[in-house]
Amino acid sequence: MDSELNNIILNHQVTAILIMNESLQVKYANPAAEQLFSQSAKRIVDNPLSHLIQHASMDLALLSQPLQSGQSITDSDVTFVVDNKPLMLEVTVSPISWNRELMLLVEMRKIGQQRRLSQELNQHAQQQAAKLLVRGLAHEIKNPLGGLRGAAQLLERTLPDPNLAEYTQIIIEQADRLRALVDRLLGPQKPGKKRPANLHLIIEKVRQLVDLEVNQSVSIERDYDPSLPDILMDSDQIEQALLNIVSNAGHILINQANPQITIRTRTVHQANIHGQRCKLAARIEIIDNGPGIPGELQDTLFYPMVSGREGGTGLGLSIAQNLIDQHQGKIDVESWPGRTTFTIYLPI
CATH class of the missing domain: 3.30.565.10 (Histidine kinase-like ATPase, C-terminal domain)
Structure with a gap:
């Protein structure tokens, strides 16, 4: 009776659920997991998880940790690639006793559109902040370069030995190289004519x-x-x-x-x-x-x-x-x- 009730509960979950052994071989997949992997349970069961996905953003070996620690683990930012399509998931793995064996219960929930958008906006804000910081530093570097180059040119005119001009030329060339690098770092600040x-x-x-x-x-x-x-x-x-x-x-x-x-x-x-x-x-x-x-x-x-x-x-x-x-x-x-x-x- 308990087994039937458990199956009814698992089969009606909207969360994709897999039950795996310590080798990460799938022993059960609910209908939501079938939908997630675009395969029937018959094709999923008895396959290692690594055969069901093309790429994972996390080390799959970590999924077996709950068997040693006895504690559940959750990763809220996992990407599985299935049929060339990336799936953004929250994955929770818990140790369970199933058919008198210690197994892994893997719950996979798709990250909602709103949460994904929030992550994108946060990442974009961080990128913009990093660029502003670099541009600020670039301006600070660019300002003294003109003075450095001008001083080298003045020094070159007053050198007693023309052979020493080789060294002032090195200063001028390196100042020009740094200025070109800084200009590239700053990039175009305004859009051109559209x-x-x-x-x-x-x-x-x-x-x-x-x-x-x-x-x-x-x-x-x-x-x-x-x-x-x-x-x-x-x-x-x-x-x-x-x-x-x-x-x-x-x-x-x-x-x-x-x-x-x-x-x-x-x-x-x-x-x-x-x-x-x-x-x-x-x-x-x-x-x-x-x-x-x-x-x-x-x-x-x-x-x-x-x-x-x-x-x-x-x-x-x-x-x-x-x-x-x-x-x-x-x-x-x-x-x-x-x-x-x-x-x-x-x-x-």
Whole structure:
């Protein structure tokens, strides 16, 4: 009777529930779990959890900890990738006795849209605060550089030995290099003149430039929405933002087998951009089949001076986001091994 009652309760839960053994092999899946994984219980049961998902943002080995500690654990920010779709979940794991064996009860709840939006807004606010801090520091560095360079030039004129000018030239060259770096850190502060422009023509320019950069060693596929109207924008700035993202992907893929980038455009109705409802927007997806962005970099990816690529300056994505922000748009990123997607939204 108790067993029947337990099954009735589990089967009617809206929370996805799995029961697993210490090897994380699934022994039971309720209907909500079937819906979550898009598979029947017959196909789920007796499979390890790792076979049901393509990627997890957490170390799955941690799920077995409750068997040793006897205490439940909860992680409220977990991403499982199922059928190339990321699922944002709150996961709770508890030790239970089931059929006279010690098992793991895994409860998975989808994070609500409101909570996801709140996380996005918090992350965007942190990114903006970091950029303001860096810009403030950049200004503080930039101010004395002019004086340093001028002093070196004056010193050069008064040197008794012309051979010593080699050293003042080093000071001048390094001051110029630092000034150029600071200018890149500051980035464009104001949007240029906006005019209606064809987004696909801009993307074609970007594709051709990246083809030349990587010597056509990376396949760039296009999937354009022909119904996309012209958009009011600064074409040069949008081209630069797209070039920074596509070029990054191209360089990461150069030494990979079967490297591919897909650029996809779509018209989106009722898009949510930083908490504001946008009636109509253009969505540009830049998808690559590279190794993915390391988890420790994903939250700070758009911060200045943060780079996941050897030899990268860490400014390309920061500048891209700044340019898109000036067009009242936003950039999202989802990444796991084998797939990274940058999604740009631009209001129409």
